[in-house]
Amino acid sequence: MNFEQARFNMIEQQIRTWEVLDQATLDTLAAVKREDFVPAPYRAMAFSDLEIPLNVDGAAPGEVMFAPKLEARLLQELTVKPTDTILEIGAGSGYMAALLASRGQTVQTWERQPALAAFARANLSRGGMSSVTVREGDGFAASHDANAFDVILLSGAVERLPEDLFKSLKLGGRFIAIVGQAPVMSAVLVTRTGEDQFTQVKLFETLTTLLVGGPTVERFRF
DSSP: OOHHHHHHHIIIIIIGGGTOOOHHHHHHHHHSOGGGGSOGGGGGGTTSSSOEEOOOTTOOTTOEEOOHHHHHHHHHHHTOOTTOEEEEEOOTTSHHHHHHHHHSSEEEEEESSHHHHHHHHHHHHHTTOTTEEEEESOTTTSOOOTTOEEEEEEEEEESSOOGGGGGGEEEEEEEEEEEEETTEEEEEEEEEEETTEEEEEEEEEEOOOBOTTOOOOOOOOO
16 A cells, blocks of 8 residues: 555645644644554554544454544644643544644543553654653543643543633633534633633534543533
């Protein structure tokens, strides 16, 4: 398989057509080898317009990688700067962390499944991504310092925004999560504009898998 041709086709046919036109984002997608973060049985599908199962030995079923166009759109919307410190919850294969690390200064990514944490760590190490730290555990339950991050990304969906994480943003920091319940979910950008001030913007509609342990909407009970 010609991976470089497949990567070019992915960028031109899937990603550009989904309103991803920022050249720095496109250059990052061209440089980071997505095929090296995909489980071996799915390597030939690394550039397909679909979510790829993370069928790693020891991992619970149902985990997936984002579709390439969603990864690209999130990366573009986060406007990562070279000096940015970044928090990701949901390491998965480590690919999204690799994209973020290619644009920012440091990335701390959390993964609650030990098998996936090990998979992400191995992929990132092989790719020379020394600025990424993979932490094993529940990123929602972990204690995150206030004013610690320029960028926070949830790599998976949540039913409602985890507002307790907002205070971990620095002033001007950006937070993106995919929020809602199937079949209606939207990517939401939160920006910290003051000590207790945050703006929210709905970016686009999409659909993906819920993050285990993420905040949920309280169900009505009779």
